[in-house]
Amino acid sequence: xxxxxxxxxxxxxxxxxxxxxxxxxxxxxxxxxxxxxxxxxxxxxxxxxxxxxxxxxxxxxxxxxxxxxxxxxxxxxxxxxxxxxxxxxxxxxxxxxxxxxxxxxxxxxxxxxxxxxxxxxxxxxxxxxxxxxxxxxxxxxxxxxxxxxxxxxxxxxxxxxxxxxxxxxxxxxxxxxxxxxxxxxxxxxxxxxxxxxxxxxxxxxxxxxxxxxxxxxxxxxxxxxxxxxxxxxxxxxxxxxxxxxxxxxxxxxxxxxxxxxxxxxxxxxxxxxxxxxxxxxxxxxxxxxxxxxxxxxxxxxxxxxxxxxxxxxxxxxxxxxxxxxxxxxxxxxxxxxxxxxxxxxxxxxxxxxxxxxxxxxxxxxxxxxxxxxxxxxxxxxxxxxxxxxxxxxxxxxxxxxxxxxxxxxxxxxxxxxxxxxxxxxxxxxxxxxxxxxxxxxxxxxxxxxxxxxxxxxxxxxxxxxxxxxxxxxxxxxxxxxxxxxxxxxxxxxxxxxxxxxxxxxxxxxxxxxxxxxxxxxxxxxxxxxxxxxxxxxxxxxxxxxxxxxxxxxxxxxxxxxxxxxxxxxxxxxxxxxxxxxxxxxxxxxxxxxxxxxxxxxxxxxxxxxxxxxx
Numbered sequence: 102x103x104x105x106x107x108x109x110x111x112x113x114x115x116x117x118x119x120x121x122x123x124x125x126x127x128x129x130x131x132x133x134x135x136x137x138x139x140x141x142x143x144x145x146x147x148x149x150x151x152x153x154x155x156x157x158x159x160x161x162x163x164x165x166x167x168x169x170x171x172x173x174x175x176x177x178x179x180x181x182x183x184x185x186x187x188x189x190x191x192x193x194x195x196x197x198x199x200x201x202x203x204x205x206x207x208x209x210x211x212x213x214x215x216x217x218x219x220x221x222x223x224x225x226x227x228x229x230x231x232x233x234x235x236x237x238x239x240x241x242x243x244x245x246x247x248x249x250x251x252x253x254x255x256x257x258x259x260x261x262x263x264x265x266x267x268x269x270x271x272x273x274x275x276x277x278x279x280x281x282x283x284x285x286x287x288x289x290x291x292x293x294x295x296x297x298x299x300x301x302x303x304x305x306x307x308x309x310x311x312x313x314x315x316x317x318x319x320x321x322x323x324x325x326x327x328x329x330x331x332x333x334x335x336x337x338x339x340x341x342x343x344x345x346x347x348x349x350x351x352x353x354x355x356x357x358x359x360x361x362x363x364x365x366x367x368x369x370x371x372x373x374x375x376x377x378x379x380x381x382x383x384x385x386x387x388x389x390x391x392x393x394x395x396x397x398x399x400x401x402x403x404x405x406x407x408x409x410x411x412x413x414x415x416x417x418x419x420x421x422x423x424x425x426x427x428x429x430x431x432x433x434x435x436x437x438x439x440x441x442x443x444x445x446x447x448x449x450x451x452x453x454x455x456x457x458x459x460x461x462x463x464x465x466x467x468x469x470x471x472x473x474x475x476x477x478x479x480x481x482x483x484x485x486x487x488x489x490x491x492x493x494x495x496x497x498x499x500x501x502x503x504x505x506x507x508x509x510x511x512x513x514x515x516x517x518x519x520x521x522x523x524x525x526x527x528x529x530x531x532x533x534x535x536x537x538x539x540x541x542x543x544x545x546x547x548x549x550x551x552x553x554x555x556x557x558x559x560x561x562x563x564x565x566x567x568x569x570x571x572x573x574x575x576x577x578x579x580x581x582x583x584x585x586x587x588x589x590x591x592x593x594x595x596x597x598x599x600x601x602x603x604x605x606x607x608x609x610x611x612x613x614x615x616x617x618x619x620x621x622x623x624x625x626x627x628x629x630x631x632x633x634x635x636x637x638x639x640x641x642x643x644x645x646x647x648x649x650x651x652x653x654x655x656x657x658x659x660x661x662x663x664x665x666x667x668x669x670x671x672x673x674x675x676x677x678x679x680x681x682x683x684x685x686x687x688x689x690x691x692x693x694x695x696x697x698x699x700x701x702x703x704x705x706x707x708x709x710x711x712x713x714x715x
Contacts, residue, residue: 129158129168136175143376145182145413152176167210170199174214181217184418184455186225193218209252212241220259226460226497228267235260251294254283258301265305266461268502268539277302293336296325300340307347310544312581319344338367338378342385350545352586354389361386377420380409384427394624396435403428419462422451426469433473445470461504464493468508480515487512503546506535510550513557522561529554545581548574552592559595564603571596587630590619594634606641613638632661636676643683655680670703677703 126134132155139148152175159169177192197218200211216238222231239256257280264273281298288294303318323340330336345360365382372378383406390399407424414421429444449466456462471486491508498504509532516525533550540546555570575592597612617638620631639654655676662673677700684693 129155132158133175140179140182143372143378143413145179146415148179152179165199167203170196170214174217178217181221183414184420186221186455189221193221207241207244209242209245212238216256216259223263223266225456226462228263228497232260232263235263250283250287254280258298261301265308267498270305270309273305274302277305291325291329293326293329296322300343304343307350309540310546312347312351315347319347333367333370335368335371335378338364338382342382345385349389351581354392358386358389361389375409375412377410377413380406380424384424387427391431391434396431399431403431417451417454419452419455422448426466438477441473445473459493459497461494461497464490464504468511472511475515475518480518484512484515487515501535501539503536503539506532506539506550509535510553513553517557517560522557526554526557529557543577543580545577548578548588552595556595559599564599567599571599586619586623590616601641606645610638610641613641627661627664629661632658640679648683648687651683674700674703
């Protein structure tokens with residue numbers, strides 16, 4: 102399975118403004134104001150020029166003063182925005198050193214600069230360094246003679262995001278709740294800052310699969326912002342995106358699409374059509390279209406998002422890599438394999454360069470390429486990529502993080518493809534244990550490892566071991582509230598096949614009937630997966646002697662295969678022979694002979710002429 106980026110939460114980053122605009126502004130103040138205005142519009146690349154000019158103005162005096170520290174900090178923040186993280190780190194560190202020299206080790210302004218460095222390290226996946234700095238910031242603010250609880254809450258929020266990134270959900274939840282309680286007390290329950298905390302707590306719940314708890318928090322955050330800021334404020338768009346993401350992961354695509362469209366309209370109106378936030382909305386909306394197999398509609402959105410990000414950030418920014426990865430996913434789904442691989446590898450190179458070779462996002466990219474290679478039958482290359490991804494996740498996030506479970510599960514499928522079931526079972530068992538420990542026994546992310554471990558047992562004929570795992574996966578899926586979709590159909594089909602093999606045909610028929618109904622609704626009446634399910638159900642009816650029910654399913658399955666898989670002559674030929682055997686049992690020899698002739702012609706490379714004639 103591919104790994105999606107988490108629902109976005111907010112960390113608190115500080116840029117320093119100059120004095121209010123007036124006719125007597127100094128050149129330095131004018132440059133700083135230009136930086137502020139351009140950054141507000143998302144014109145990060147354009148803002149670098151006045152930011153550099155502000156640094157030069159501050160350096161003219163030859164003194165090391167707070168203006169110089171502010172200039173370095175703001176230029177660093179632009180480099181952060183643009184994904185130029187090594188340059189940002191150097192400047193943040195210089196500004197922090199200067200503030201500490203000028204103001205002392207416990208000054209509030211110093212704590213703001215330190216916080217920015219901590220947020221940068223969080224972005225870079227350097228979690229231990231980030232946490233150390235953020236804890237120092239928290240100590241400075243708590244020791245202040247007149248501590249501002251609002252500032253304490255902001256650092257608690259950032260520390261909670263560190264916990265969330267590392268899968269430490271219980272610790273993160275406690276900190277988010279503390280921050281929310283402070284904001285509610287000091288700023289009020291209807292303040293936008295309270296909404297920020299509610300959004301972040303909801304994102305954590307969503308990461309844990311606690312969707313029923315996440316949804317009312319996202320909705321409350323949205324209501325607060327709409328009431329206080331108005332229904333078209335840019336921050337409304339961000340909250341809409343997060344609520345839409347919650348609907349998306351639950352398969353509630355209509356609700357998600359409506360939210361994404363509204364978010365996109367707000368961002369375009371507020372910032373213009375080429376702002377990076379517009380690209381984010383386009384990427385999110387395209388995910389709904391991909392899930393519905395509307396690939397032609399998704400591609401122009403992904404290309405537009407990529408163009409916006411390349412213009413705003415440059416070709417080597419991590420967000421540009423995300424767009425490349427998403428476009429590669431689309432090409433993979435369309436079997437445009439050469440184009441997909443090229444984009445996947447481009448994205449990986451960008452992430453490695455921008456974030457370092459051991460960042461969790463690099464591991465996600467490796468995982469996605471490995472899945473692509475496995476689908477291509479390139480098992481050795483796939484396994485090597487999966488192992489590298491797992492090693493990165495174990496080192497950066499810890500051995501019990503859900504991402505490690507994902508990697509282990511995916512690597513197990515390489516061994517399944519090789520029919521090396523003992524190795525596959527060991528990896529899949531470990532994956533399931535990690536998922537259960539980190540996410541709980543009913544998290545939706547357990548569905549895939551449960552299904553895969555069941556499939557391993559199934560392939561070895563260990564049906565008694567496989568059945569309860571299939572059933573547990575189905576129970577989790579049904580309890581999650583997700584609508585019936587392709588994932589449900591696959592699980593039902595796997596369990597139905599198990600029942601067929603062990604001779605429990607009545608139970609198998611009931612499940613296959615459900616599969617066919619789901620696929621007809623979700624995939625349409627002529628999809629090749631539906632053809633396979635129709636054939637399987639026809640086979641069960643034939644085995645039970647229910648020929649009158651089997652015959653129309655055979656014919657319909659063959660008609661779909663003729664349209665969707667005309668080159669798979671051998672598969673159609675086998676189906677024709679099976680159907681012909683049933684017709685012979687029904688004493689309809691002349692019709693059987695026609696089908697057998699068609700099967701023979703297909704086996705000899707001739708065209709299929711249809712199985713509808715009686």
